[in-house]
Amino acid sequence: MKVIAVFSLKGGVGKTSVAVNLAHLLATQAKRRTLLWDLDAQGAASDLLQVEPSKKARKLFAGSGGGDIEAYILPSKWQGLEVLAADESLRKLDVQLVESQRAKLLAKRLAAVAGEYDRVVLDCPPGFGLLADQIFRAADLIVEPMTMSPLSARTNEQLAEHLSRHHKGEPPVIPVFTMVDKRRALHRETLEACPDVHAIPYSSKVEEMAVYCLPLAEIAPDAVETKEFSKLVTAVERKLTRPARPRKA
Incomplete structure (x- = not known):
């Protein structure tokens, strides 16, 4: 099982759209047994996949209690894709983690289902x-x-610095540009300067995900945006299946 975290320091960058489409295509295109774990209290990923939590999500982090992760996992409409949904109870999760004093609690919960999934998207x-x-x-x-934006580029530097300082530079990072509009000079210049970074176009089709509560490939399977997400899945799979260096102790 491999774990993929869709993470950004900054909100409003299309994180949930990336997570949902990545998980959906890993299950339907790459044929990986996939779990999407929604860790954001807003629960947007859960909504887009039409899944509501059956229990308070924070209870999964309640130390020795509530640790049966399988009891929280629900099926989606798509074969091979299951969801651990979020709710507002996750708003104070950092406080709960302080109280638990267990630095690898999330990893422990995932280890309990390691044999059930090929990919987990957080x-x-x-x-x-x-x-x-x-x-x-x-x-x-x-x-x-x-x-x-320059601010978003700065968050990329901050993430790299944090991983280097606190996690020995691990795990590796795949950056993805979102909401790209090639009509804008700054966007064109940025793409020219970073030709290897995946770029998801800004479009009404991506916005329609929230209207229909469906992944993009279900709304517009032949759209350019869907093809770009498909390329991202290929890049993720290539990275995950490449022989990995052991993590530093």
């Missing part, structure tokens, strides 16, 4: 904190959505 709330550090310890790869 839709992460923005910002550093105890939850973020638990995510970084558990993840094999970070997919980092970024907009085409």
